Each structure stands twice: as structure tokens, then as C-alpha cells.
Amino acid sequence: MSLLELDDVKVHFPVRKGILFDRTVGHVYAVDGISLTVEAGQTYGLVGESGCGKTTLGRAVLRLVDITSGGVVFDGTDLARLPGEEMRGFRRRLQMVFQDPLGSLNPRQNIESILSEGMAAHGIGRDQGERREKIKDILAKVGLPANALSRYPHEFSGGQRQRIGIARALVLEPDVIICDEPVSALDVSVQAQVINLLEELQQQLGLTYLVIAHDLAVVRHISDVIGVMYLGGLVEEAPSDVLYESPRHPYTKALMSAVPVPDPEVEDARERILLAGDLPSPANPPSGCRFHTRCPWAQERCASERPVLTDLGEGHKVACHFAREIEEGTVEQTRSTGIDAVVATKAVVRKDAEVAQEAGDPAAAGVPSAAAESGADASVGAGRPGTGTAAAEADAGGADEAPAVPAQSTAESADAGERSPGTG
Numbered sequence: 401m402s403l404l405e406l407d408d409v410k411v412h413f414p415v416r417k418g419i420l421f422d423r424t425v426g427h428v429y430a431v432d433g434i435s436l437t438v439e440a441g442q443t444y445g446l447v448g449e450s451g452c453g454k455t456t457l458g459r460a461v462l463r464l465v466d467i468t469s470g471g472v473v474f475d476g477t478d479l480a481r482l483p484g485e486e487m488r489g490f491r492r493r494l495q496m497v498f499q500d501p502l503g504s505l506n507p508r509q510n511i512e513s514i515l516s517e518g519m520a521a522h523g524i525g526r527d528q529g530e531r532r533e534k535i536k537d538i539l540a541k542v543g544l545p546a547n548a549l550s551r552y553p554h555e556f557s558g559g560q561r562q563r564i565g566i567a568r569a570l571v572l573e574p575d576v577i578i579c580d581e582p583v584s585a586l587d588v589s590v591q592a593q594v595i596n597l598l599e600e601l602q603q604q605l606g607l608t609y610l611v612i613a614h615d616l617a618v619v620r621h622i623s624d625v626i627g628v629m630y631l632g633g634l635v636e637e638a639p640s641d642v643l644y645e646s647p648r649h650p651y652t653k654a655l656m657s658a659v660p661v662p663d664p665e666v667e668d669a670r671e672r673i674l675l676a677g678d679l680p681s682p683a684n685p686p687s688g689c690r691f692h693t694r695c696p697w698a699q700e701r702c703a704s705e706r707p708v709l710t711d712l713g714e715g716h717k718v719a720c721h722f723a724r725e726i727e728e729g730t731v732e733q734t735r736s737t738g739i740d741a742v743v744a745t746k747a748v749v750r751k752d753a754e755v756a757q758e759a760g761d762p763a764a765a766g767v768p769s770a771a772a773e774s775g776a777d778a779s780v781g782a783g784r785p786g787t788g789t790a791a792a793e794a795d796a797g798g799a800d801e802a803p804a805v806p807a808q809s810t811a812e813s814a815d816a817g818e819r820s821p822g823t824g
């Protein structure tokens with residue numbers, strides 16, 4: 401039995417409208433039928449474009465969002481159906497490390513207070529003295545000095561703060577840690593240190609990780625298995641090396657083709673797949689295969705029939721009707737994958753603007769900034785899925801650009817959403 405098993409998990413957020421009568425006018429299909437398993441002591445890497453539902457899936461495992469349907473079986477117990485009180489006991493065993501280390505640490509609490517909060521809530525340590533000793537031990541494990549105890553989050557660098565975030569999870573002695581974009585807010589040089597630390601801790605403590613990232617390079621080395629998400633669903637899953645050597649789903653191929661190769665000859669010769677268009681809205685996902693509006697190989701069947709994630713052998717699972725034919729080269733491309741895909745997208749936007757100008761609509765005819773840029777960016781940025789929609793970009797930017805000492809509102813939002821799931 402696997403330690404963590406997700407069975408057809410769906411998280412649909414209702415979209416409500418109305419002032420007097422609150423009525424549901426639709427749903428955001430953030431997570432729409434995900435099944436995966438994470439083995440004890442292993443790392444499952446989950447990658448995908450901004451807004452594809454990675455964080456929502458992580459939060460669903462911890463029951464921080466309501467699960468619409470499906471099962472989340474952890475160590476033999478289905479958490480999705482567990483009453484709140486019983487879930488509390490499991491919260492300690494499943495911890496989360498967040499992307500924005502500063503935003504997720506209360507600026508008014510010192511490190512000892514931040515780390516002992518969850519311990520006290522879960523009855524770890526007989527008194528504060530015992531808890532302090534354990535915290536010192538964990539701080540040493542994550543590479544922080546013991547005198548960090550009396551200091552405040554703003555006195556640390558970004559990398560150190562992420563170590564505090566990891567320590568906060570570790571003091572609760574969890575089995576599983578869900579790391580949501582654990583290094584995206586950090587400098588590249590510090591990213592590697594934090595990833596190495598996570599690996600060391602896994603070996604020492606036998607931890608199981610679900611690592612969420614939009615950057616393929618981040619999950620590659622740390623993951624045993626990688627799952628690629630697109631618009632609420634898994635499109636491909638394979639052992640890490642296999643996925644990198646032979647991606648089979650057209651979306652994964654596009655992501656991989658944008659990752660630079662250090663060898664200049666290989667870099668110049670390799671084929672890049674540039675995706676036209678932007679990630680569709682999860683509130684109005686395309687019919688059939690969700691990727692058919694951007695897929696270079698989309699056929700008629702793709703618009704009506706949703707492909708199922710199917711094992712093509714040795715655990716390499718792909719959700720594509722034509723995975724074999726694409727591999728054999730026996731199916732025609734229906735869309736360009738070259739630079740003209742980008743040019744085509746820009747041309748459509750330009751044409752729309754010209755039409756609007758002729759029709760005398762200055763707003764639509766203005767510099768096609770938002771639409772044009774996001775369209776072009778999404779195409780060019782196939783390997784940088786974080787550069788998806790403008791709205792999602794604004795969200796991510798907000799977290800990255802948090803001031804050194806966050807304002808009250810940052811602390812408040814951290815209180816409400818992200819801080820200490822373990823104490824919940």
C-alpha cells in the first residue's frame with residue numbers, strides 16, 4: 401500500500417453572483433479528476449503552468465479546501481471523508497511548506513514562538529523547556545544557529561526564512577511534507593541549497609514529499625516520479641529520468657523543449673515546440689482533451705473525447721489519444737510548432753486591434769498590451785509555465801515582491817490562509 405493515494409480528486413470552486421440572492425453561476429474546475437500515488441520515503445514532483453491547480457491539489461490533501469469528490473487515502477485512512485476532529489490528528493502528520501517564506505511567518509512572533517505554536521497545539525513536548533530543546537535540534541538540522549530562537553522573521557535572508565518554514569514543519573514530526581514552490585521566491589544560488597537540504601532531511605528522517613513547482617529544473621533531481629498537470633488534470637506521469645528522456649504528451653514535449661541544454665551544439669540543433677495561445681480559463685475548460693486548443697497534433701476526436709491517463713509501459717502514463725501515433729510519426733500536425741506559432745498569435749491580436757480601430761473602439765484598439773503580451777508570453781514561455789495568465793502573474797508577483805518587513809495585511813492574510821496548517 402502506498403503512503404498517499406489520491407483517487408479521482410476534484411475541487412470545484414463555486415462562482416457566486418448576486419447581491420440579495422447569492423446564487424452559483426458556475427464553477428472553477430481547479431482540480432478535475434486527479435489520481436496519483438506517493439510511495440513512503442519518495443518524492444513526487446508536480447509541475448504545470450500557473451493556475452493549473454497545483455496549490456489547490458496540495459491544499460486538498462491537507463483538507464485546507466473542500467474536496468468536491470474523490471478520495472485522499474493517507475496511511476489507509478480516507479481523509480476526504482474524515483470528520484474535522486479526527487482530521488486534526490492527521491494534520492500533524494501532513495505538513496506544508498509555502499512558496500513565500502516571509503508571508504507565511506508571522507512578523508510579530510519570534511522563531512521560538514513560531515515553531516513552538518504547532519508543537520503545543522499537538523501536544524508535542526511536556527513543557528516549553530522540552531519544546532525549546534527539540535527546536536534547537538531541528539534548527540541545527542536545517543542549518544540555522546541556536547540563537548535564531550529569539551530573532552524575528554525579518555532578520556533572516558530569504559533562504560534562511562525558507563529553512564525556518566521547513567523547521568516549522570519538521571518540529572511536528574510529519575510523515576509527508578507538501579512543498580509548494582519551495583524555492584521559487586529564492587535566488588538561483590540559494591535554490592540549490594534548499595533543495596539539497598530537503599534531500600538530506602529526507603534521507604535522515606525518511607520523509608515523503610510532494611513537491612510542487614512550475615520549474616521543471618527544480619523537481620528533476622529531487623523527484624522519483626513526476627506528474628505534469630494541465631488545467632486541473634494530470635496529462636503525463638513517469639519516473640523522473642524517463643519523463644526527461646522521453647516525454648510523450650505534446651504538452652510535456654513543449655515544456656521540455658523550452659528547457660535550455662548546456663551543450664551549444666545540441667542547443668542549436670534541437671527542436672523547440674512553441675505553444676500558441678494562453679492557458680484557457682479553468683472556469684470554462686475546453687471540451688474533450690483540455691489541451692486541444694493549443695496542441696500541435698489535435699485531431700477531430702480530441703475536441704469531443706477526454707483522454708484517460710493510460711500506462712504505456714513501466715509506469716509511463718500519458719493522457720493522449722494519439723501518444724503512440726505521435727511517437728511513430730503517423731499522425732499529421734494540425735498546428736505549427738515553430739516561431740510562426742508565436743507570430744500567428746501576435747497577428748491575430750494585431751488584426752483584432754485593427755478591426756476594433758476601424759470600428760472606432762479606442763479601448764480595444766489601444767496598445768494590445770495585456771492580451772497580446774500574455775498570448776506571446778505563453779507561447780514563448782512554454783518552459784516557463786509561471787508566466788501564464790496576467791492575473792496569475794499578478795498573484796505570484798505579489799508574493800515575490802513582499803516588503804522586507806511586511807505590512808499588517810500580509811500578516812493577516814498569512815494568518816487566514818497559509819500559516820501553520822499544523823495548528824489548524
Ligand SMILES: Nc1ncnc2c1ncn2[C@@H]1O[C@H](COP(=O)(O)OP(=O)(O)OP(=O)(O)O)[C@@H](O)[C@H]1O
Nearest residue numbers: 413428430449450451452453454455456614682792
Ligand atoms: N479559493 C478559491 N476560490 C475560487 N477559485 C480559486 C480558489 N483558489 C484557487 N482558485 C482558482 O483555481 C485555479 C487553480 O489555482 P491554483 O492556485 O491551484 O493554481 P497553481 O497551479 O498553484 O498556480 P500558481 O503556479 O500560479 O501557484 C486558478 O484559476 C485559481 O484562480
Ligand code: SF4
Nearest residue numbers: 689692695702720721
Ligand atoms: S488527445 Fe489530442 S489534443 Fe490532446 S494531447 Fe493528444 S493529440 Fe493533443
Ligand SMILES: [Mg+2]
Nearest residue numbers: 454455456580
Ligand atoms: Mg500555486
